[in-house]
Amino acid sequence: GQSLEQPSEVTAVEGAIVQINCTYQTSGFYGLSWYQQHDGGAPTFLSYNALDGLEETGRFSSFLSRSDSYGYLLLQELQMKDSASYFCAVRRDDYKLSFGAGTTVTVRA
Amino acid sequence: DSGVTQTPKHLITATGQRVTLRCSPRSGDLSVYWYQQSLDQGLQFLIHYYNGEERAKGNILERFSAQQFPDLHSELNLSSLELGDSALYFCASSGQGGETQYFGPGTRLLVL
Numbered sequence: 209g210q211s212l213e214q215p216s217e218v219t220a221v222e223g224a225i226v227q228i229n230c231t232y233q234t235s236g237f238y239g240l241s242w243y244q245q246h247d248g249g250a251p252t253f254l255s256y257n258a259l260d261g262l263e264e265t266g267r268f269s270s271f272l273s274r275s276d277s278y279g280y281l282l283l284q285e286l287q288m289k290d291s292a293s294y295f296c297a298v299r300r301d302d303y304k305l306s307f308g309a310g311t312t313v314t315v316r317a
Numbered sequence: 318d319s320g321v322t323q324t325p326k327h328l329i330t331a332t333g334q335r336v337t338l339r340c341s342p343r344s345g346d347l348s349v350y351w352y353q354q355s356l357d358q359g360l361q362f363l364i365h366y367y368n369g370e371e372r373a374k375g376n377i378l379e380r381f382s383a384q385q386f387p388d389l390h391s392e393l394n395l396s397s398l399e400l401g402d403s404a405l406y407f408c409a410s411s412g413q414g415g416e417t418q419y420f421g422p423g424t425r426l427l428v429l
């Protein structure tokens with residue numbers, strides 16, 4: 209089977225840095241994605257890692273360690289608009305996808 | 318705007334009924350994915366179609382079925398509806414690699 213674990217909630221102040229960890233157990237791992245979802249909205253793609261290392265896109269970065277079955281999403285210079293749910297998702301080589309339960313990030317002034 | 322369209326936006330129906338949800342992918346995308354998101358839950362992958370053919374199946378109930386048509390739009394059919402089927406249903410599309418998925422606005426289904 210497959211499983212993904214990520215923290216359920218994180219709270220931080222504006223301007224801070226937040227790291228959301230994601231550990232996974234799956235066979236046929238292909239890549240790890242991150243999505244952001246605001247209340248009632250559609251998920252939007254943030255980043256994708258297929259190889260070990262760090263991918264940086266503006267204030268957001270994502271990291272993957274295939275040997276540790278672990279990844280994280282780093283949110284820097286937090287802004288109020290970053291308050292949302294963040295999901296990690298594993299894609300397998302048979303095209304099946306699994307999403308984590310999501311991490312609710314609350315940014316306080 | 319992701320470029321993915323879904324209709325209807327809202328649907329209210331009764332238990333035992335059947336409904337059809339429709340999705341049009343972004344121009345040029347051959348892959349369509351369907352997801353279910355219940356209240357305060359994560360996204361459950363249901364099914365993936367690529368260029369008209371089923372490519373992967375997730376936790377899709379036997380009462381649910383989907384297809385992708387030659388014009389690449391897709392429909393998700395939900396039958397013998399139960400109260401627990403009330404959820405947000407998202408469609409997403411992607412290019413061949415599937416690394417980046419673009420989600421539609423979703424269809425909110427309420428089964429009474």
